[in-house]
Amino acid sequence: MVVSDSTVAALHGPLALRSLRRSGVAAELVTVPHGERSKSLRHLERLWAIFAELGLDRGGAVVALGGGVVGDLAGFAAATWLRGVPWVCVPTTVLAQVDSSIGGKTAVDLPHGKNLVGAFHQPAGVLVDPAILGTLPDRQLRAGLAEAVKTGMAVDGPLFLWLERHVERLLAGSPEALGEAVTRSLRAKARVVRADEREGGRRAALNYGHTLGHALEAAGGYRGLLHGEAVAIGMRVAAGLSVRFAGLPPAARRRQDALLDSLRLPGRIPGTPLAKLLDAMSRDKKRRDGKIRWVLTPRMGHASVPRLISARWVEAALIEAGARA
């Protein structure tokens, strides 16, 4: 079962089916609409029903052909179908190639929040072809690179320096530069996930920028900012809190923000009401015992396990970053 979204299926669906069938695999294509709103229970149930109708059995497998949304949805459908069938991830966006294709996190959203229902289900394989990125809109390419910047800031200082040096080639869409950014990011992430698959400790560092990032997406009903754009804003606020509470040198914060600026990623919260953001944060998985957790970083490439930050500092930082009081 090849699961894709309408946009990607139009570009790459026929080739994927042809390639599988030529290898002797009976393959069928099922598509969901493009966009985060497909990570819903409604589309999950539709996939399960199609799996049942087409008789996907334990000898079968799911191929997720698309970006992070398709990977999360199809991966979770595979995790739960017949208590788990294998899946293969074929990421077609920068975001999915540099980040979400590795690590085995799958999930769908509820009206109450993002990724609330899901599973850890490692793909049997990940097939990354940077050449596919040529079909990607420029805005998506830049948003995807935000996760590479995050990986650098959180766990891999040398990756951050590499991105700084090659930002112009990346923006020009150089396949070699994109390929190397993807490879370096995936290596860094795989190293962290291997040591802490279930996010009991160090893997949580990769949530740098995501406390606010998820809240911005939820507050916008998953229709405004792209995930990478929301994470970019989240990293800016997280870096500010890191300077204040974790001893991050102000110069490191400025370098992060300058790199995000070079990638033309948003600098400020787009007037989202403060109350909406706080509400979304309190529903997120990052809450525990009713408090909100932030991943901070004392220096580049060394983000720490989450810290609890008091509400008044978070509010001040959000308003400074553009939230509507």
Place this chain on the structure above:
Amino acid sequence: MVVSDSTVAALHGPLALRSLRRSGVAAELVTVPHGERSKSLRHLERLWAIFAELGLDRGGAVVALGGGVVGDLAGFAAATWLRGVPWVCVPTTVLAQVDSSIGGKTAVDLPHGKNLVGAFHQPAGVLVDPAILGTLPDRQLRAGLAEAVKTGMAVDGPLFLWLERHVERLLAGSPEALGEAVTRSLRAKARVVRADEREGGRRAALNYGHTLGHALEAAGGYRGLLHGEAVAIGMRVAAGLSVRFAGLPPAARRRQDALLDSLRLPGRIPGTPLAKLLDAMSRDKKRRDGKIRWVLTPRMGHASVPRLISARWVEAALIEAGARA
């Protein structure tokens, strides 16, 4: 979050809540209607929404207080909530105590078939109190013992002999006899599951009687036979096929059927249309590459991995057992 069904909650819910709260645990009770039809996506979604509304976070846990239906539903909700929170299984039926509480299988049903969507998610603990069985209707008690007979036939010959010797005390509801039947069955099952958690090999032996059992339940819309009753019929047919195809001595088949008779478990298919049974079997997880698999046993306590049996023999056996041609 204590998840229970309306019947069990009325009997044991207040005690469970009181006991947890006395231990300093903030506990809430949520109930689903009694019966297999609660293993549905509708009730699963309701649980997820309640978890969200009550703020069940990663420091929380789910307690499944009830029979197999509650364990399957609440266990799967726990497996998928925030990508997995711990759960504790408190089985209140013989069926759940002797069988489903151990092994980590969780699932819900789809209109297309039973247990099609689920996960392997081992409970953090299983609390079995045979004294609770005193509140169980006689029919449920007898149906539950069918799974103990199955465990004996499939993987533990001495358990089968023990059940034969103590069937009168079991039928009289002796707490000591029930306690021992439960302990012996769980030990046997735990031994098998420990060696093969994901059912790649030997664990499949525990599906003895279930190819037809599941089909009978599905064909009856989960409203007619109890699970254990359906499995009892399934074992009779599986034993017949085992005599023909796996070399089970006819005397062993007769002893199995006599023990099931002593437990006053049904002997024949209640006139279910043959086509309905075949259709349900072809949708079940036991199908692979379009063929139907049966667990057979060459001798007591030594069921084998599933075997493919040709349709005409299956049809003949089903009609002989009472299916309507």
